[in-house]
Amino acid sequence: MxxxxxxxxxxxxxxxxxxxxxxxxxxxxxxxxxxxxxxxxxxxxxxxxxxxxxxxxxxxxxxxxxxxxxxxxxxxxxxxxxxxxxxxxxxxxxxxxxxxxxxxxxxxxxxxxxxxxxxxxxxxxxxxxxxxxxxxxxxxxxxxxxxxxxxxxxxxxxxxxxxxxxxxxxxxxxxxxxxxxxxxxxxxxxxxxxxxxxxxxxxxxxxxxxxxxxxxxxxxxxxxxxxxxxxxxxxxxxxxxxxxxxxxxxxxTMPVRLKQHEENAIKVAKWLENHPLVDHIRHPAFESCPGHEFFKRDFSGSNGLFSFVMKQSNQNAITALLDGMHHFKMGFSWGGFESLITASLSVNHLRTATGWDKGALIRLHIGLEDIDDLLEDLELGLTRYQAKL
Ligand SMILES: Cc1ncc(COP(=O)(O)O)c(C=O)c1O
The missing domain is CATH 3.40.640.10 (Type I PLP-dependent aspartate aminotransferase-like (Major domain))
Structure with a gap:
């Protein structure tokens, strides 16, 4: 079966x-x-x-x-x-x-x-x-x-x-x-x-x-x-x-929801990958994600949750991005039908064996909304971010 x-x-x-x-x-x-x-x-x-x-x-x-x-x-x-x-x-x-x-x-x-x-x-x-x-x-x-x-x-x-x-x-x-x-x-x-x-x-x-x-x-x-x-x-x-x-x-309905989350998230991640403010994408299906080879070997697919790292960051830029989002709400518990965003200037305080010396980390949960609305929301958000750098 x-x-x-x-x-x-x-x-x-x-x-x-x-x-x-x-x-x-x-x-x-x-x-x-x-x-x-x-x-x-x-x-x-x-x-x-x-x-x-x-x-x-x-x-x-x-x-x-x-x-x-x-x-x-x-x-x-x-x-x-x-x-x-x-x-x-x-x-x-x-x-x-x-x-x-x-x-x-x-x-x-x-x-x-x-x-x-x-x-x-x-x-x-x-x-x-x-x-x-x-x-x-x-x-x-x-x-x-x-x-x-x-x-x-x-x-x-x-x-x-x-x-x-x-x-x-x-x-x-x-x-x-x-x-x-x-x-x-x-x-x-x-x-x-x-x-x-x-x-x-x-x-x-x-x-x-x-x-x-x-x-x-x-x-x-x-x-x-x-x-x-x-x-x-x-x-x-x-x-x-x-x-x-x-x-x-x-x-x-999890399999059909996952299919749509995955498709939307990959489109958003590809768009972000080419954005001048973004350093790299932390999505297991992307080569830039550490351990990507194990994802390719062991997993049959992905979903709507991934992160990306900014080249330059400060708290004012993060606040400007988050405060004005329209479709991406700020929230922690991902996996629902809706898009979410969280961001941290550093995750060093959560790592004791490895540390974190890179820029701000932004985590997205890509929901089931229309992809164009999500991309527009992100584009405007990153413009606000850039203005505060
Ligand atoms: C990876 C992971 N494990 C466990 C949990 C905890 O789940 P719950 O919120 O149901 O306690 C979360 C919640 O965000 C999670 O992201």
């Missing part, structure tokens, strides 16, 4: 949909049992799509979990109230005091903060590594290194990692590999096919796709699914059935 077809047919077992196309929104805290035998059956099968207790999920959750498990080619999917929770709780499900973890230097900022502000107090030490380190990762591995955490492409600077090389080395040292796959979204990149043990996503972004739900997912391979599921349950992680329903509805 082709992946577009799989996204349409997954999560639609009869017991979830009751004769209509979408699953019923089943709300529950308490599940009631008619007999001791029924209750014992539920206890025994509670990890296996059997109603047991609201926190373990209802048929709406099971339908969504089935679809995401198939999307990521895994053994099972745990649900969290947002992407940040999916990341932190997945790490917590596998570390103990005294462990050491390796975290990619371009990780999403709250992922770094979790390591620096919470793991550190649990006596779990973090070492940040260059996303392009490749086989050099071996030098950073210690006897107590438990987790190798990847994000590819990474936040803001967009470096793409050599995942098979990294997972091979990590597994030789009995480590567990996790990857924040929010950009690759399971449609264009399936980390478990490249040796990753757990793929994590902010479903808030392209899966939900409409900027109206916070949601996180983590899909584990066979070896790690039991521990991920049970520890996430013990940590109290669960989501509302309404959010599971909306996310499953968003997933159905």
């Amino acid at each position: 082709k992946k577009e077809t799989q996204i349409i047919s997954s999560g639609r077992k009869k017991e979830f949909t009751h004769g209509v196309v979408n699953p019923v929104v089943q709300r529950a805290s308490t599940v009631v049992f008619e007999s001791v035998a029924d209750m014992q059956h539920a206890v025994k099968n509670r990890a296996n799509e059997t109603l047991f207790y609201g926190r373990r999920g209802t048929t709406t959750h099971f339908a969504f979990q089935d679809a995401i498990t198939q999307l990521e080619n895994g053994a099972g999917c745990a649900l969290y109230p947002c992407g940040a929770a999916a990341i932190t709780q997945t790490i917590l499900a596998f570390v103990k005091a005294g462990d050491h973890i390796l975290m990619v230097d371009n990780a999403y900022e709250p992922t770094r903060d979790f390591c620096d502000k919470i793991l550190v107090n649990m006596n779990v030490e973090t070492t940040y590594y260059d996303p392009l380190i490749g086989a050099g990762i071996e030098d950073l591995i210690r006897d107590n290194t438990r987790i190798l955490f990847l994000e590819s492409p990474g936040s803001l600077t967009m470096e793409v990692q050599d995942v098979p090389t990294l997972t091979n080395i990590a597994h030789q040292h009995n480590m567990l590999v996790m990857l924040d796959n929010t950009w690759g979204n399971g449609f264009h990149y399936k980390p478990l096919d490249f040796g990753v043990d757990i793929s994590i996503q902010a479903a808030t972004k392209y899966i939900v796709g409409h900027s109206d739900v916070m949601l996180g997912v983590a899909v584990a391979n066979e070896k790690h699914w039991d521990q991920l599921r049970e520890n996430s349950y013990l940590l109290g992680q669960c989501i509302s059935p309404d959010d599971a329903y909306l996310a499953l509805r968003g997933l159905r």
Whole structure:
């Protein structure tokens, strides 16, 4: 079955949909049992799509979990109230005091903060590594290194990692590999096919796709699914059935939305590439993006999110650009239907293994608007930028 077809047919077992196309929104805290035998059956099968207790999920959750498990080619999917929770709780499900973890230097900022502000107090030490380190990762591995955490492409600077090389080395040292796959979204990149043990996503972004739900997912391979599921349950992680329903509805149209985001973003990036104020484009599909060769080798496509670097910059120029934008709104949570813009004079404060000695970094999320309107907005914005240099 082709992946577009799989996204349409997954999560639609009869017991979830009751004769209509979408699953019923089943709300529950308490599940009631008619007999001791029924209750014992539920206890025994509670990890296996059997109603047991609201926190373990209802048929709406099971339908969504089935679809995401198939999307990521895994053994099972745990649900969290947002992407940040999916990341932190997945790490917590596998570390103990005294462990050491390796975290990619371009990780999403709250992922770094979790390591620096919470793991550190649990006596779990973090070492940040260059996303392009490749086989050099071996030098950073210690006897107590438990987790190798990847994000590819990474936040803001967009470096793409050599995942098979990294997972091979990590597994030789009995480590567990996790990857924040929010950009690759399971449609264009399936980390478990490249040796990753757990793929994590902010479903808030392209899966939900409409900027109206916070949601996180983590899909584990066979070896790690039991521990991920049970520890996430013990940590109290669960989501509302309404959010599971909306996310499953968003997933159905994700491939066609992605196609349009990708087409629009490539047009905008090509236009920017030739703009005299722009130093280079950080879009994984462009040669100027570090790790582009791994994108070409491992991904089947891109989406609407990319960055670009300015030749000259100052805060007044950035403010003039951002303040007057018409279609590009300033906002952080990308992956919806709308275009967004953010900009930073430097990202040096977010990099400890690599640093940043280049100009201002502007990140765009290219939405589903008409491309001419977007280009006009950017053209006027860059004229305002130039006037303040
Ligand atoms: C790469 C990445 N991972 C995780 C998250 C966190 O997702 P959420 O906002 O759902 O907590 C984000 C949000 O921007 C993100 O960009």
